[in-house]
Amino acid sequence: MRRQVILFGLLSLGLGTAMAAATQLHFDHVPVKDHGRQSPVAGRPDATAAGELLYRYHCAQCHQADARGDGEKKPSLRTERVRSATDGDLEWFLRQGDLRHGMPSWSSLPQAQRWEIIAYLRSLR
Amino acid sequence: MHEFPLFALFRRACCAAFIAGGLAVCASAQEKPYFVTYSHDLEEPGNLEIETKTALARPDGGNHFGALATELEYGARAWWTTELYLDGQTTAQDSTIATGFRLENRFRPLMREHAVNPVLYMEYENISGADKTLLEVVGHDGQADLAGPNWDARSEHQHEGELKLILSSNVHDWNISENFIAEKNLGHAPWEFGYAVGAARPLRAAFSARECTFCAEKLSAGIEAYGGLGDTWDLSLHDTSQTIAPLVEWDLPRGMRVSFSPGFGLTGGSLDRVYRVGVAYELSQPANWFRSAKGGAR
Numbered sequence: 001m002r003r004q005v006i007l008f009g010l011l012s013l014g015l016g017t018a019m020a021a022a023t024q025l026h027f028d029h030v031p032v033k034d035h036g037r038q039s040p041v042a043g044r045p046d047a048t049a050a051g052e053l054l055y056r057y058h059c060a061q062c063h064q065a066d067a068r069g070d071g072e073k074k075p076s077l078r079t080e081r082v083r084s085a086t087d088g089d090l091e092w093f094l095r096q097g098d099l100r101h102g103m104p105s106w107s108s109l110p111q112a113q114r115w116e117i118i119a120y121l122r123s124l125r
Numbered sequence: 126m127h128e129f130p131l132f133a134l135f136r137r138a139c140c141a142a143f144i145a146g147g148l149a150v151c152a153s154a155q156e157k158p159y160f161v162t163y164s165h166d167l168e169e170p171g172n173l174e175i176e177t178k179t180a181l182a183r184p185d186g187g188n189h190f191g192a193l194a195t196e197l198e199y200g201a202r203a204w205w206t207t208e209l210y211l212d213g214q215t216t217a218q219d220s221t222i223a224t225g226f227r228l229e230n231r232f233r234p235l236m237r238e239h240a241v242n243p244v245l246y247m248e249y250e251n252i253s254g255a256d257k258t259l260l261e262v263v264g265h266d267g268q269a270d271l272a273g274p275n276w277d278a279r280s281e282h283q284h285e286g287e288l289k290l291i292l293s294s295n296v297h298d299w300n301i302s303e304n305f306i307a308e309k310n311l312g313h314a315p316w317e318f319g320y321a322v323g324a325a326r327p328l329r330a331a332f333s334a335r336e337c338t339f340c341a342e343k344l345s346a347g348i349e350a351y352g353g354l355g356d357t358w359d360l361s362l363h364d365t366s367q368t369i370a371p372l373v374e375w376d377l378p379r380g381m382r383v384s385f386s387p388g389f390g391l392t393g394g395s396l397d398r399v400y401r402v403g404v405a406y407e408l409s410q411p412a413n414w415f416r417s418a419k420g421g422a423r
Contacts, residue, residue: 047334050333053332053333053336054332061172061410062410095238099203099204099236100203101203102202104170104200108157111298112330116332
């Protein structure tokens with residue numbers, strides 16, 4: 001039975017690792033229909049304020065309270081790349097995450113909350 | 126007056142979570158209110174969630190019991206969550222015992238979000254027959270298994286492997302999840318099968334611009350159903366246990382979360398009612414505490 005336990009453990013680790021390595025995601029690969037989407041709450045102060053709260057709850061632990069990242073693996077969100085991305089790009093990226101590189105998928109948040117986070121990111125200078 | 130041992134057990138677990146809360150920076154995760162069903166949400170990488178799941182019930186011909194599963198869930202990677210469960214139970218007019226542990230891992234094999242998102246779940250259980258946490262129901266599990274005295278039930282040791290295929294979708298702020306379960310006692314017995322399905326959503330999708338505690342976006346509600354599907358010798362619903370359970374969850378400040386679910390048995394072999402209470406606390410990036418201690422962190 002001990003052999004079965006060891007085999008089960010190895011199967012768990014090996015299969016998961018192999019399958020996770022089988023696909024990859026790039027920020028640049030946003031579908032056209034998502035790229036062109038516009039935030040329904042763009043420019044609304046209440047959405048920006050709600051997004052700031054959501055940022056504090058969900059994002060600040062990695063990207064830091066000032067959104068400048070940790071200087072290592074957790075990137076700054078005050079970059080030209082983020083500023084130049086469309087609302088649709090950012091919503092798509094939040095929804096997809098980048099699991100390979102440590103960014104979780106935020107599809108668990110309602111879409112309205114993802115737009116509010118984007119409203120807050122737009123307010124950063 | 127003697128305190129019912131379950132409440133003492135539950136109180137200690139809550140105290141542990143509050144103490145941890147005082148020590149730690151907290152995070153708030155958008156978890157689903159399910160007790161049995163898994164969605165494709167994994168723990169955020171580097172975060173540690175401590176959760177207690179309590180099940181209270183009374184089987185026909187048995188005494189009231191309360192079972193407590195204490196769960197330590199760690200986000201090893203964005204696509205991999207690993208968990209340790211420590212189980213115990215107390216039965217009225219009987220005893221309070223530890224019933225074992227479980228190690229589980231969940232992997233997301235696909236890196237992108239799809240209409241249906243698969244997660245592979247693998248678990249090793251080292252528990253006794255007295256375990257009553259009801260974290261899954263498989264095969265012909267039923268209330269008769271929960272009615273025996275602890276001295277007898279704990280003599281049965283169960284080394285089990287369990288596989289789940291978790292399928293989960295987020296559709297218009299709803300989460301809909303389906304789990305297919307296959308469990309095998311590593312020493313003997315056939316494969317046993319079960320399922321769990323659930324649907325849940327927050328009461329309000331948009332977040333408020335001001336901090337609030339008791340507001341609709343902090344509350345989630347849903348429903349789940351779970352039960353056995355027989356085993357390789359008898360793959361049917363005959364003599365199985367089936368339960369349906371409404372769910373409600375409240376996200377509290379500072380990363381706390383409480384959830385409650387009354388479950389109702391649908392077949393003769395099911396518990397008539399089972400009440401579940403969950404208390405969770407999420408610790409944000411605990412590994413950073415040690416880096417800070419070494420002067421290596423920002």
